[in-house]
Amino acid sequence: MTKPVKILLCGLGNVGRAFLELLAQRSSSIEVRYGLKLQLSAAVDIGGAAIKDDEGLDTARVLAHLVAGKRVEDFPDFGQPNITGQQAIDMTGAHVLVETTPTNLVDGEPGRTHIVTALQQAMEVVSANKGPIVLFYRELHELARQQGVGIHISAATAAALPTLDVGRVCLAGTELLEAEGILNGSTNFILTRMQNDGWDYNEALKEAQKLGIAETNPSLDVEGRDTANKLVLIANRLFDASLGPQDVQAQGITGVTSEDISAAAADGKVIKLIGTVKRTDAGLQLNVAPKRLDKDHPLAAVAGSEKAISYLTDTMDRITVSGGRSSPVGAAAALLKDLINAGIEH
């Protein structure tokens, strides 16, 4: 017995395209394995959409069209110019919104409007876009609850590194006492280079930029705010909080010097940018800062652009997860994972 899952994809950048590629490659194996018939009702980008709500678009053809440098609104037969994400949602009967428009940390748009519109239609939401979720967690979560649907944000939290579903599924029934994470790949890459190769901060940053691991404007990463944003999502989802970025004390790595790293190494320690969520008597505390870890700390060996999270629980003790590809494919795989799990559960 197969269950049809009609998808509306907003955003056709690197992650959106990687997601399209996974859909094209895997729809039939997913049907066999999970009993879900994934179907693309619409693909939307800034200039318009391709829509075929009844039978679904040919994902491989849409992808080839985009890869050839053409715009989605010019897709033969089904392209429609000047359709917005919101309009596309209203025009189709899709079950799931997959939201991959660029993260906007000022007002969350256009992702926020897409997500609100989808929730109002009782669609499940799967998002790689962290802007609206970080800024408007409480209102979106409340709307989803009222509509009896879910917002699935693995791809927004640490992409291929499983953070939220480890907490939710693998640690169900435990009391989470603390989460500590290396949640940003580019800062971990920079610190690892400083540590292993004796580089200074600026050399390591330039190398990260050259390799495409850090952005041209790296401030979101190196000032610790990307880590803080992911921490907010983890705290809200797993520690029953309703916090925003302003609730995190964040310090980045811009002040970490080669001397700090050498001094730590001389003490047998390693410096990592750690995001921490901790239950205290004064309530939940969220904090991002470079920390000196003992060599046998479970996060100490996480090197290069790799990420990791370590949960401390009451009954299962400590569980640490590390790895996961940092790339558009990794993020797309996280979207697909959430889509499958949402499809199975609902």
Next chain:
Amino acid sequence: MTKPVKILLCGLGNVGRAFLELLAQRSSSIEVRYGLKLQLSAAVDIGGAAIKDDEGLDTARVLAHLVAGKRVEDFPDFGQPNITGQQAIDMTGAHVLVETTPTNLVDGEPGRTHIVTALQQAMEVVSANKGPIVLFYRELHELARQQGVGIHISAATAAALPTLDVGRVCLAGTELLEAEGILNGSTNFILTRMQNDGWDYNEALKEAQKLGIAETNPSLDVEGRDTANKLVLIANRLFDASLGPQDVQAQGITGVTSEDISAAAADGKVIKLIGTVKRTDAGLQLNVAPKRLDKDHPLAAVAGSEKAISYLTDTMDRITVSGGRSSPVGAAAALLKDLINAGIEH
């Protein structure tokens, strides 16, 4: 809206009692958090049972009774001598069997009969007992499928270390290429002592036995068969196999000498007992053997009695999970986790 979940617990040894304690402590918080009203219909041990199917037993009182050294069949008002697990299952209307009788790797009894009887009544099964699952995976799985229920075996696989639900949920939609694990805590403890303290195998084994980390008869662990059994469960559940213990090439650590460890260290490597499931052109290969790992291998830093598993996937790259308490409480927490997840999904 709360959903009643009536539980029948077979086996009141250390794990069964730790599970009772969790039930006693957490039933109300689980009701709030997960909407599941956990209720103990019956607790069964070798001499009989306590049964109160309508409203459920007072778990704290049952536990106190057992801790005081009394037998469950003598539990005031509800104790019934000479009731077997099978009879108790037939007498109650429980939704879930929690099976914690001792692992029997010869014929799987009495767990096998309990599980078959429960499945025939379309009960969900949550098992810490690996005997019947390892020996009769295919037939039990097929019966469960026919009855539309599940067999949940986190506690049998590596207890508090999440292995199966990481593969099933966190890696949904990926292609699993390989799993490598340190799945047995006592052998890892022995190798770590040999490595860090220069002990020989026999000294380290004696220390492990003194600390209760290794059994008096350690052969199941040190010969690699416990690892092999867990590997079979992982292969069957996550790699769509139907294998048994006879399908694993298993070599243990009894032949590992201090000299081997020193020679490995001189090459910058560390010896670990690794269980591997690998897709090859010749089909799935399962193998247990001591291996020399590079210092930066994700399993190299897993020390002492800690366990870990590392999955290699196509789209998410490598994901490694480590940690988890090795104790009756850890196993009971894994049972509770499976129970909650089964309750939510069904």
